[in-house]
Amino acid sequence: MTTVATPTAAAAKKPAAPVQKEDAMLLQKEMINRNYHELATARAMGRKVSATFVPGNLNELLMCFDLARSLPETNALQNGMRKKSGKMIMDAERDGHSEDVCTYVKADLGMMLGGEVGPTGEALPRPDVLLLSYTGCFTFMKWFELIRQKYDCETLMLHVPYQGDGKINPGMRRYVVKQLQEKIIPGLERISGVKFDIDRLRQYMRESAKAEESLVKVLQSAKQRPSPIDGYFGGVYYIGPIFTAFRGTPEATRYYEVLWDEVQARLREKKGPITPDGEVDEKYRLVVEGPPNWTHFREFWKMFSDEGAVVVASTYSKVGGVYDFGFRHDPDRPLESLAEYCLGCYTNLNFPQRIDMICKYMEDYQADGLLINSIKSCNSFSAGQLLILREVEKRTGKPAAFIETDLVDPRYFSAANVKNRLESYFQMVKQKRAAVGTAGTSVGAH
Amino acid sequence: MTRPVQEIVKQCEALFEDLSFKSVSDWKAAAPGRHAIGYMPVYIPRELIHAAGMLPVGIFGGGDQMEVIQGDAYYQSYICRIPRSTIELGLTGRLDCLDGMVFPSTCDVIRNLSGMWQIMFKDKYIRYFDVPQDYDDTVGGEFYVHEMEVLREDLAKIAGRPITDDDLKKSIAVYNDNRRAIAELYAARARQPWQVPTVELYLVLRAGCVLPPEEHTKLVREYIVATEAVPRAKRDNARVVVTGVFCEQPPLGLIKSIEMSGCYIVDDEFMLAMRWLLDDVPTTGDPLQELSKAFLHRSAQTSSKYDERKADKGKFLLHQVKSRGAEGVVFAAPSFCDPALLERPMLQSVLAEHKVPYTAFKYAENTGQMAPIREQAGTFADSIKLWGAEAQEAPKSPPKKTLPIKEVAA
Numbered sequence: 001m002t003t004v005a006t007p008t009a010a011a012a013k014k015p016a017a018p019v020q021k022e023d024a025m026l027l028q029k030e031m032i033n034r035n036y037h038e039l040a041t042a043r044a045m046g047r048k049v050s051a052t053f054v055p056g057n058l059n060e061l062l063m064c065f066d067l068a069r070s071l072p073e074t075n076a077l078q079n080g081m082r083k084k085s086g087k088m089i090m091d092a093e094r095d096g097h098s099e100d101v102c103t104y105v106k107a108d109l110g111m112m113l114g115g116e117v118g119p120t121g122e123a124l125p126r127p128d129v130l131l132l133s134y135t136g137c138f139t140f141m142k143w144f145e146l147i148r149q150k151y152d153c154e155t156l157m158l159h160v161p162y163q164g165d166g167k168i169n170p171g172m173r174r175y176v177v178k179q180l181q182e183k184i185i186p187g188l189e190r191i192s193g194v195k196f197d198i199d200r201l202r203q204y205m206r207e208s209a210k211a212e213e214s215l216v217k218v219l220q221s222a223k224q225r226p227s228p229i230d231g232y233f234g235g236v237y238y239i240g241p242i243f244t245a246f247r248g249t250p251e252a253t254r255y256y257e258v259l260w261d262e263v264q265a266r267l268r269e270k271k272g273p274i275t276p277d278g279e280v281d282e283k284y285r286l287v288v289e290g291p292p293n294w295t296h297f298r299e300f301w302k303m304f305s306d307e308g309a310v311v312v313a314s315t316y317s318k319v320g321g322v323y324d325f326g327f328r329h330d331p332d333r334p335l336e337s338l339a340e341y342c343l344g345c346y347t348n349l350n351f352p353q354r355i356d357m358i359c360k361y362m363e364d365y366q367a368d369g370l371l372i373n374s375i376k377s378c379n380s381f382s383a384g385q386l387l388i389l390r391e392v393e394k395r396t397g398k399p400a401a402f403i404e405t406d407l408v409d410p411r412y413f414s415a416a417n418v419k420n421r422l423e424s425y426f427q428m429v430k431q432k433r434a435a436v437g438t439a440g441t442s443v444g445a446h
Numbered sequence: 447m448t449r450p451v452q453e454i455v456k457q458c459e460a461l462f463e464d465l466s467f468k469s470v471s472d473w474k475a476a477a478p479g480r481h482a483i484g485y486m487p488v489y490i491p492r493e494l495i496h497a498a499g500m501l502p503v504g505i506f507g508g509g510d511q512m513e514v515i516q517g518d519a520y521y522q523s524y525i526c527r528i529p530r531s532t533i534e535l536g537l538t539g540r541l542d543c544l545d546g547m548v549f550p551s552t553c554d555v556i557r558n559l560s561g562m563w564q565i566m567f568k569d570k571y572i573r574y575f576d577v578p579q580d581y582d583d584t585v586g587g588e589f590y591v592h593e594m595e596v597l598r599e600d601l602a603k604i605a606g607r608p609i610t611d612d613d614l615k616k617s618i619a620v621y622n623d624n625r626r627a628i629a630e631l632y633a634a635r636a637r638q639p640w641q642v643p644t645v646e647l648y649l650v651l652r653a654g655c656v657l658p659p660e661e662h663t664k665l666v667r668e669y670i671v672a673t674e675a676v677p678r679a680k681r682d683n684a685r686v687v688v689t690g691v692f693c694e695q696p697p698l699g700l701i702k703s704i705e706m707s708g709c710y711i712v713d714d715e716f717m718l719a720m721r722w723l724l725d726d727v728p729t730t731g732d733p734l735q736e737l738s739k740a741f742l743h744r745s746a747q748t749s750s751k752y753d754e755r756k757a758d759k760g761k762f763l764l765h766q767v768k769s770r771g772a773e774g775v776v777f778a779a780p781s782f783c784d785p786a787l788l789e790r791p792m793l794q795s796v797l798a799e800h801k802v803p804y805t806a807f808k809y810a811e812n813t814g815q816m817a818p819i820r821e822q823a824g825t826f827a828d829s830i831k832l833w834g835a836e837a838q839e840a841p842k843s844p845p846k847k848t849l850p851i852k853e854v855a856a
Contacts, residue, residue, distance in 0.1 A: 096794065098779075098787040100524070100808075105788070134579060134752075138554045141579070141752055142788035148756050149792045157579055157752055161589070162551065164560055164574025171592035175578075178585050350574070351561025376524045379554040379784055383529065384562045386520050391565060404522060 022274050024259035028240045031255065032078070033120055035069070035245045040122035042068040048192050051127040051147070054320045056135025056160050056342035060204035060248040060329065061184070065192035069245040070127060072143070076107035078119035080294030080408030088114060089409050102139045102377040103409040109146060126151050129191045131184070135160040136319075136347030137380040156187040160342040166353045168343045176339035202331035204248030209328040211242055214256030216324050221263050222312040223365050226282035228266035230273040231365075232311035233301040236292060243320030248329075275305040283308030284429055287361045289315045289354075289388060290373040290381050293405035296413045300405075303419050307426050311371075313361035315354065318346040325357075347380045355391045362396045368429045370400040371422075377407045399432050401425035451646075451672040454665065458649035461656055462698075465512055465535065469656050471543040473501055481545040481604055483571070486532070486559075487693040488750050489722045490550050490575050491737050494594060496659060497609045497617040498601040503544060504655030504717060507531040510697040510812040520562070526782040527810045528694035529559045536567060545604060546571030548597070552693055552750045553785050571604055573597060579752040581742045590738045598734075614733035622726040624659045627666040629721070632713065634670050636770040639710035640680040641673055645701050651717050683710040684827040687772045689763055690790065692718045692748050694780035696809050703816040704776060708827030712770040715748060722746050749785035760796030767802055773830045776823065777806035803830055 042049050050067040052058065054074065062069050079085045088110025089103050095113060097106050111117070111124075118124040130153050132144045141157075148155050158179050161172045185196050218238055222231045229235070238259060246252040266272075272280040276298055286304075288311045293300050304311065321327065322344050330337035342348070349357070358370060370392050374382045389400045403421050406412035461469055474480040482501040485492065492502040508514060508531030516537045517530035535541050547570060549560035560574040576593055578586030602609045631650065635642035650669045654662040688704065692715040704711060723740045730736075747753065747762035767775060775797055779786035790806060797804050805826040807819055 096791045100782045101784055101787050139784055139788065145753060145792060149759060152756060159579035161576045162557055162574060171589060175589035179580055182585055351558060352564055374522055382522060383525050383555040384558040387562050387565065
């Protein structure tokens with residue numbers, strides 16, 4: 001664990017409490033920043049640039065064509081965490097975009113309007129290719145159409161069918177593979193000028209599988225009591241490299257080994273998760289559905305950690321790949337495996353599958369309850385979440401609660417409201433647990 | 447003998463207002479073993495349902511006449527209105543007459559509603575129907591044919607008999623005729639919009655959501671004859687295309703308000719499923735292949751569909767404007783409708799390039815306050831009348847000859 005002094009305006013008067021971070025978190029931050037630098041210098045280095053989305057992200061394939069890789073959602077969330085997204089969103093709204101639509105899109109478009117300066121302060125290049133992997137989110141399609149409209153970027157569409165029946169049928173898999181063979185790969189060859197080498201793809205996929213193996217061990221460590229990790233707030237750091245430009249690289253494999261070593265050490269010492277404000281003394285174990293709020297990320301996390309609430313499993317950490325149910329990139333059947341990866345991402349699962357997954361988490365991770373963070377921007381996640389809440393409560397008998405925030409629009413984060421709801425919820429969990437405990441005692445007494 | 451136009455409109459209005467879908471129950475009761483399958487906007491190939499001997503029923507939400515109580519409990523305030531009123535219809539038993547529901551790939555909300563339906567109405571047939579966003583016959587086409595095969599087999603199980611190619615070809619012919627009748631209706635309105643008020647056109651179209659297509663085709667043609675027989679006053683209105691209304695429907699009052707404010711609606715996106723395919727589907731050859739080709743190469747453009755090239759964006763809307771002699775475009779989008787609202791700035795920039803004036807507002811299916819919309823649409827119509835023709839060089843009347851839509855969309 002490392003302590004990082006953060007200089008703030010208030011620091012001149014009173015020293016701010018040092019932020020505590022795991023070494024893996026720092027390593028992850030360094031990797032993400034390095035990718036931004038690679039993007040910023042791509043033109044100077046003669047590299048072509050791609051943009052693609054996190055769910056259904058074909059990083060291994062893009063690397064086969066030596067493309068620098070930008071992920072617009074990650075840019076938006078990084079800008080959100082750095083408190084830059086509010087102005088970008090308002091700029092996009094002034095430019096004609098509705099207040100009703102996804103704020104990731106508007107933050108991205110606003111960033112472009114503001115001179116395309118990325119989260120780290122370096123200017124990001126316009127992509128040479130938009131790989132529109134249309135996986136689990138309708139807005140993706142419009143997002144890249146909007147960028148194409150503005151900048152005339154070449155766009156390659158990969159339509160990933162939705163698992164409406166809760167399964168991947170052969171027709172769906174064949175459709176995705178065919179698009180990869182006939183559209184995506186030839187398109188990337190033409191744009192990049194690099195010939196496709198399937199053995200290179202296999203090698204990247206081998207690395208992916210190693211990192212996925214370690215990630216799953218990390219995520220499943222939360223089954224222990226106390227959990228050594230937070231599977232939501234900490235989880236978003238853990239998924240950073242594998243969900244973005246690093247899956248398939250040896251550095252991602254190394255990152256997950258370092259992370260797993262750290263987690264094992266905490267397991268041995270029976271330590272709880274590390275938060276920016278120190279270690280959590282676990283009182284409540286929660287499952288969380290939905291993405292986090294990024295503009296007030298630390299404040300949001302603190303509302304949990306102050307109460308001793310640890311998120312033991314989350315659905316958001318499966319948005320770029322559901323690995324804990326067994327999927328691994330398979331170098332022996334590379335294109336089929338890429339297709340299955342895309343088809344299996346969390347938001348591409350149907351409602352019964354999502355509910356089953358949450359209920360399984362509740363049981364496997366011995367959670368006290370479910371919390372849904374419903375995001376105004378994201379219909380893919382949010383539409384119907386109130387039914388998820390009812391169903392999970394009905395099936396597990398555990399209390400569930402609902403809060404509303406947004407991804408990167410600071411106007412939709414009401415700290416007082418969220419805090420009130422969380423405090424009431426933790427009270428409810430406590431009472432429910434006490435009631436179960438009493439019932440258990442009385443049963444035991446007989 | 448043709449009935450008076452008011453009588454036809456009254457019949458359509460009664461069907462529109464009947465949120466218990468009595469006409470569907472009556473149709474089912476008229477013969478043993480009949481089934482009805484609901485579908486949501488924007489598009490599904492209704493030919494498959496019809497070929498199974500079933501009644502396809504368009505479910506376009508609850509409108510502004512139904513109080514939504516239970517449905518609201520399933521959605522946050524920032525989700526559009528149509529799924530909550532559809533759930534209300536389901537939970538209050540109004541959709542009990544349906545044996546199944548098909549949810550097309552319109553947006554994430556309709557997509558998720560398919561899964562909610564699976565949980566809430568376990569005894570019904572429920573299918574999420576994906577349509578391709580790749581338009582090559584051997585890629586997206588192959589997938590689409592596979593999707594249709596699955597639906598065909600499912601429906602055959604419910605019907606208790608196979609759906610043969612001949613059944614499909616007959617249904618394709620029935621829907622070809624229905625689309626031709628609707629095209630005649632739209633052409634009649636574009637020619638003389640004062641003779642075909644859009645409120646009436648809308649009600650006639652909406653009747654097609656619950657009537658068997660053969661009956662609906664007759665009704666449409668009967669209306670055209672009946673309305674042309676009674677001359678109505680011509681006003682000096684601006685000719686507009688209304689776009690964005692392909693899913694959640696505006697209340698009738700809103701359509702009336704647009705026309706009362708000084709606009710003639712000469713094209714629109716209401717119930718686009720009925721006009722989705724732009725020409726006849728051949729009744730020879732493999733019927734699923736033909737339906738697939740029609741979808742891939744000769745279908746309407748709307749926000750739920752991917753545009754392969756930047757140059758394709760807005761082509762269909764521009765064609766609507768030009769072929770109907772429209773002087774402006776009204777963007778009417780349901781609140782929180784991702785497809786319509788994300789598409790809007792792109793379409794607006796295409797219109798700006800072509801010097802077509804436009805205005806934009808949002809609505810919900812239960813919008814009650816029409817005054818602001820009337821004022822906005824009225825100001826828009828005035829601005830077109832006062833300055834539009836000179837400044838925008840928009841045509842005042844329909845061009846004598848226009849390209850068939852399929853040529854533009856191809």
